[in-house]
Amino acid sequence: MAIQHAVLALLARGPSYGYELKGAFEAAVGPQWGPLNIGHLYQILDRLSRDDLVIAERQAQPVKPDRVVYEITAAGRSELDRWLAEPSPRSGGFRDDFFLKVTAAARAGVPDTVRAVLGNQRGHLMRELRNLDGLRRRADDPVVRLLLSAATRHVEADLAFVDDAEAALLTDGGATLATLAARPSSGGASADPGLGAARAGSDPGAVVVPPATTTAPTTPDPGEEPADPGPARQAG
Numbered sequence: 001m002a003i004q005h006a007v008l009a010l011l012a013r014g015p016s017y018g019y020e021l022k023g024a025f026e027a028a029v030g031p032q033w034g035p036l037n038i039g040h041l042y043q044i045l046d047r048l049s050r051d052d053l054v055i056a057e058r059q060a061q062p063v064k065p066d067r068v069v070y071e072i073t074a075a076g077r078s079e080l081d082r083w084l085a086e087p088s089p090r091s092g093g094f095r096d097d098f099f100l101k102v103t104a105a106a107r108a109g110v111p112d113t114v115r116a117v118l119g120n121q122r123g124h125l126m127r128e129l130r131n132l133d134g135l136r137r138r139a140d141d142p143v144v145r146l147l148l149s150a151a152t153r154h155v156e157a158d159l160a161f162v163d164d165a166e167a168a169l170l171t172d173g174g175a176t177l178a179t180l181a182a183r184p185s186s187g188g189a190s191a192d193p194g195l196g197a198a199r200a201g202s203d204p205g206a207v208v209v210p211p212a213t214t215t216a217p218t219t220p221d222p223g224e225e226p227a228d229p230g231p232a233r234q235a236g
Contacts, residue, residue, distance in 0.1 A: 002091070003036075004044045005083040009053060011072040012080060018042055018068070030144035031135050032151045045070055053079055102165055109181025111174050116181075118170075122162050128155050 005023070010024050011017065018041060025036050047053040053076035058066050098121055102211075105117045129152060136148040169176055 004048060005080060007041070007044055007048065008053060008072055008076050008080040008083075011070055012077060012181050015069050015071040017070065021045075021070070027141070028143070030139065030141070030147045032132060032148055046123065048076065052076075106169055106177060107180050107183075109174075109177045111170060113178055117212075118162050118166050122159065123163070125159050129159075191233065212223050 006025060006029070007021060007234070010021055018038060022036050022038055022041055025041075026033070045054065045056070049056050049070070052073060054070045054072055057069050057071070059069050060066050101115075101117050101121075105114045132148055132152045133154065136145055136152070139145045139148060166211065
Protein backbone atom coordinates (compact mmCIF):
# COMPACT_ATOMS: atom_id res chain seq x y z
CA MET A 1 0.00 0.00 0.00
CA ALA A 2 1.29 3.45 -0.87
CA ILE A 3 2.18 5.36 2.29
CA GLN A 4 3.94 8.42 0.87
CA HIS A 5 0.84 10.53 1.52
CA ALA A 6 0.76 9.41 5.14
CA VAL A 7 4.37 10.60 5.40
CA LEU A 8 3.35 13.94 3.90
CA ALA A 9 0.56 14.19 6.48
CA LEU A 10 3.08 13.66 9.29
CA LEU A 11 5.41 16.28 7.83
CA ALA A 12 2.51 18.72 7.52
CA ARG A 13 2.61 18.90 11.32
CA GLY A 14 6.24 20.01 11.27
CA PRO A 15 9.75 19.04 10.08
CA SER A 16 11.03 15.63 11.14
CA TYR A 17 13.70 13.03 10.44
CA GLY A 18 13.68 9.34 9.55
CA TYR A 19 13.44 7.50 12.86
CA GLU A 20 11.14 10.13 14.35
CA LEU A 21 8.82 9.71 11.35
CA LYS A 22 8.95 5.93 11.71
CA GLY A 23 7.86 6.18 15.35
CA ALA A 24 5.15 8.73 14.58
CA PHE A 25 3.74 6.60 11.76
CA GLU A 26 3.60 3.43 13.86
CA ALA A 27 1.97 5.29 16.75
CA ALA A 28 -0.58 6.90 14.41
CA VAL A 29 -1.78 3.80 12.54
CA GLY A 30 -1.64 1.32 15.42
CA PRO A 31 -0.18 -2.15 15.99
CA GLN A 32 -2.37 -3.94 13.45
CA TRP A 33 -0.32 -2.34 10.64
CA GLY A 34 2.99 -3.73 11.79
CA PRO A 35 6.41 -2.03 11.90
CA LEU A 36 7.46 0.34 9.13
CA ASN A 37 10.73 -0.67 7.49
CA ILE A 38 13.18 2.21 7.96
CA GLY A 39 14.94 1.49 4.66
CA HIS A 40 11.63 1.65 2.82
CA LEU A 41 10.79 4.92 4.61
CA TYR A 42 14.04 6.49 3.40
CA GLN A 43 13.22 5.37 -0.17
CA ILE A 44 9.89 7.19 0.14
CA LEU A 45 11.55 10.31 1.53
CA ASP A 46 14.09 10.30 -1.32
CA ARG A 47 11.28 10.06 -3.86
CA LEU A 48 9.30 12.85 -2.21
CA SER A 49 12.44 14.98 -2.28
CA ARG A 50 13.04 14.26 -5.98
CA ASP A 51 9.44 15.23 -6.70
CA ASP A 52 9.90 18.52 -4.77
CA LEU A 53 7.19 17.55 -2.32
CA VAL A 54 9.62 17.78 0.59
CA ILE A 55 12.98 19.43 1.11
CA ALA A 56 15.84 17.78 2.98
CA GLU A 57 18.33 19.61 5.16
CA ARG A 58 21.40 17.97 6.67
CA GLN A 59 21.93 19.05 10.27
CA ALA A 60 25.19 18.50 12.13
CA GLN A 61 25.11 16.88 15.57
CA PRO A 62 27.88 17.22 18.17
CA VAL A 63 28.38 13.48 18.76
CA LYS A 64 26.15 11.49 16.46
CA PRO A 65 26.36 11.51 12.64
CA ASP A 66 24.63 14.30 10.74
CA ARG A 67 20.85 14.08 10.70
CA VAL A 68 18.70 14.75 7.64
CA VAL A 69 15.55 16.69 8.50
CA TYR A 70 12.63 16.77 6.04
CA GLU A 71 10.09 19.56 5.60
CA ILE A 72 6.98 19.57 3.44
CA THR A 73 6.84 22.08 0.57
CA ALA A 74 3.89 24.03 -0.83
CA ALA A 75 3.68 21.47 -3.62
CA GLY A 76 3.66 18.73 -1.00
CA ARG A 77 0.73 20.34 0.82
CA SER A 78 -1.17 20.63 -2.46
CA GLU A 79 -0.54 16.95 -3.20
CA LEU A 80 -1.68 16.00 0.31
CA ASP A 81 -4.89 18.03 -0.13
CA ARG A 82 -5.52 16.37 -3.52
CA TRP A 83 -5.10 12.89 -2.00
CA LEU A 84 -7.40 13.64 0.94
CA ALA A 85 -10.12 14.90 -1.42
CA GLU A 86 -10.22 11.68 -3.47
CA PRO A 87 -12.01 8.41 -2.63
CA SER A 88 -9.78 5.40 -1.96
CA PRO A 89 -10.22 2.40 -4.29
CA ARG A 90 -9.13 -1.03 -3.12
CA SER A 91 -5.40 -1.20 -3.71
CA GLY A 92 -5.50 -4.91 -4.54
CA GLY A 93 -8.96 -5.09 -6.07
CA PHE A 94 -10.73 -8.30 -5.06
CA ARG A 95 -7.81 -10.64 -5.67
CA ASP A 96 -7.18 -12.83 -2.66
CA ASP A 97 -5.07 -15.93 -2.06
CA PHE A 98 -7.87 -17.62 -0.13
CA PHE A 99 -10.30 -17.10 -3.04
CA LEU A 100 -7.88 -19.04 -5.24
CA LYS A 101 -7.65 -21.84 -2.66
CA VAL A 102 -11.43 -22.14 -2.54
CA THR A 103 -11.54 -22.21 -6.34
CA ALA A 104 -8.88 -24.91 -6.58
CA ALA A 105 -10.40 -27.06 -3.84
CA ALA A 106 -13.95 -26.75 -5.16
CA ARG A 107 -13.04 -27.66 -8.74
CA ALA A 108 -11.07 -30.66 -7.52
CA GLY A 109 -14.43 -32.02 -6.37
CA VAL A 110 -13.21 -33.57 -3.10
CA PRO A 111 -15.38 -32.60 -0.10
CA ASP A 112 -12.66 -33.37 2.46
CA THR A 113 -10.28 -30.99 0.68
CA VAL A 114 -12.85 -28.18 0.66
CA ARG A 115 -13.70 -28.87 4.30
CA ALA A 116 -10.02 -28.69 5.29
CA VAL A 117 -9.41 -25.44 3.37
CA LEU A 118 -12.43 -23.75 4.94
CA GLY A 119 -11.70 -25.13 8.42
CA ASN A 120 -8.09 -23.98 8.37
CA GLN A 121 -9.10 -20.50 7.28
CA ARG A 122 -11.83 -20.25 9.89
CA GLY A 123 -9.38 -21.17 12.66
CA HIS A 124 -6.86 -18.61 11.39
CA LEU A 125 -9.51 -15.86 11.27
CA MET A 126 -10.77 -16.65 14.76
CA ARG A 127 -7.23 -16.26 16.10
CA GLU A 128 -6.96 -12.92 14.29
CA LEU A 129 -10.21 -11.77 15.88
CA ARG A 130 -8.98 -12.63 19.38
CA ASN A 131 -5.69 -10.84 18.76
CA LEU A 132 -7.40 -7.72 17.37
CA ASP A 133 -9.82 -7.64 20.28
CA GLY A 134 -6.91 -7.70 22.74
CA LEU A 135 -5.08 -4.93 20.88
CA ARG A 136 -8.22 -2.78 20.76
CA ARG A 137 -8.82 -3.15 24.51
CA ARG A 138 -5.28 -1.98 25.23
CA ALA A 139 -5.30 0.95 22.77
CA ASP A 140 -5.47 4.42 24.30
CA ASP A 141 -5.64 6.46 21.08
CA PRO A 142 -9.23 6.79 19.74
CA VAL A 143 -8.08 6.69 16.10
CA VAL A 144 -6.05 3.53 16.72
CA ARG A 145 -9.10 1.93 18.36
CA LEU A 146 -11.16 2.94 15.32
CA LEU A 147 -8.64 1.36 12.93
CA LEU A 148 -8.54 -1.82 15.00
CA SER A 149 -12.35 -1.96 14.88
CA ALA A 150 -12.17 -1.59 11.09
CA ALA A 151 -9.68 -4.45 10.90
CA THR A 152 -12.04 -6.55 13.02
CA ARG A 153 -14.90 -5.87 10.62
CA HIS A 154 -12.72 -7.01 7.70
CA VAL A 155 -11.98 -10.29 9.48
CA GLU A 156 -15.67 -10.77 10.33
CA ALA A 157 -16.52 -10.31 6.65
CA ASP A 158 -13.92 -12.95 5.74
CA LEU A 159 -15.50 -15.31 8.26
CA ALA A 160 -18.91 -14.70 6.69
CA PHE A 161 -17.44 -15.70 3.31
CA VAL A 162 -16.14 -18.94 4.83
CA ASP A 163 -19.68 -19.65 6.07
CA ASP A 164 -21.10 -18.82 2.63
CA ALA A 165 -18.61 -21.12 0.92
CA GLU A 166 -19.44 -23.95 3.30
CA ALA A 167 -23.18 -23.52 2.66
CA ALA A 168 -22.73 -23.36 -1.10
CA LEU A 169 -20.32 -26.29 -1.47
CA LEU A 170 -20.82 -28.74 1.39
CA THR A 171 -24.51 -28.93 2.31
CA ASP A 172 -25.85 -30.93 -0.63
CA GLY A 173 -24.01 -34.19 -0.13
CA GLY A 174 -21.28 -33.32 -2.62
CA ALA A 175 -23.56 -32.79 -5.64
CA THR A 176 -22.24 -29.29 -6.38
CA LEU A 177 -18.61 -30.39 -6.07
CA ALA A 178 -19.23 -33.36 -8.35
CA THR A 179 -20.74 -31.05 -10.96
CA LEU A 180 -17.79 -28.67 -10.72
CA ALA A 181 -15.27 -31.48 -11.05
CA ALA A 182 -17.03 -32.87 -14.13
CA ARG A 183 -17.36 -29.52 -15.83
CA PRO A 184 -14.69 -28.92 -18.52
CA SER A 185 -12.51 -25.87 -18.26
CA SER A 186 -13.98 -22.88 -20.09
CA GLY A 187 -10.52 -21.59 -20.90
CA GLY A 188 -7.98 -22.83 -23.37
CA ALA A 189 -7.80 -22.86 -27.13
CA SER A 190 -11.17 -24.57 -27.58
CA ALA A 191 -12.91 -21.37 -26.44
CA ASP A 192 -11.44 -19.47 -29.39
CA PRO A 193 -13.52 -19.98 -32.57
CA GLY A 194 -10.56 -18.94 -34.65
CA LEU A 195 -8.45 -21.73 -33.23
CA GLY A 196 -11.30 -24.18 -33.69
CA ALA A 197 -11.48 -23.27 -37.35
CA ALA A 198 -7.75 -23.71 -37.70
CA ARG A 199 -7.99 -27.19 -36.19
CA ALA A 200 -10.76 -28.03 -38.65
CA GLY A 201 -8.41 -27.29 -41.55
CA SER A 202 -7.25 -29.81 -44.12
CA ASP A 203 -3.78 -30.35 -42.64
CA PRO A 204 -4.05 -32.67 -39.61
CA GLY A 205 -0.39 -32.15 -38.83
CA ALA A 206 -0.54 -28.38 -38.71
CA VAL A 207 0.59 -26.79 -35.47
CA VAL A 208 -1.90 -24.23 -34.20
CA VAL A 209 -0.23 -21.28 -32.50
CA PRO A 210 -2.56 -19.21 -30.31
CA PRO A 211 -2.42 -15.43 -30.69
CA ALA A 212 0.38 -13.92 -28.64
CA THR A 213 -0.49 -11.61 -25.81
CA THR A 214 1.80 -9.08 -24.34
CA THR A 215 1.81 -7.82 -20.81
CA ALA A 216 3.55 -4.61 -19.92
CA PRO A 217 6.21 -5.16 -17.28
CA THR A 218 5.48 -3.65 -13.94
CA THR A 219 7.95 -1.56 -12.05
CA PRO A 220 7.88 -1.70 -8.24
CA ASP A 221 6.67 1.58 -6.77
CA PRO A 222 8.96 2.89 -4.05
CA GLY A 223 5.81 4.11 -2.36
CA GLU A 224 4.47 0.59 -1.95
CA GLU A 225 4.85 -0.82 1.52
CA PRO A 226 6.05 -4.47 1.43
CA ALA A 227 3.46 -6.98 2.58
CA ASP A 228 3.81 -7.57 6.29
CA PRO A 229 1.39 -9.72 8.25
CA GLY A 230 2.04 -7.55 11.28
CA PRO A 231 1.18 -8.33 14.89
CA ALA A 232 -2.48 -8.95 14.05
CA ARG A 233 -1.50 -11.98 11.99
CA GLN A 234 0.02 -13.77 14.96
CA ALA A 235 -2.02 -15.93 17.24
CA GLY A 236 -2.82 -14.37 20.53
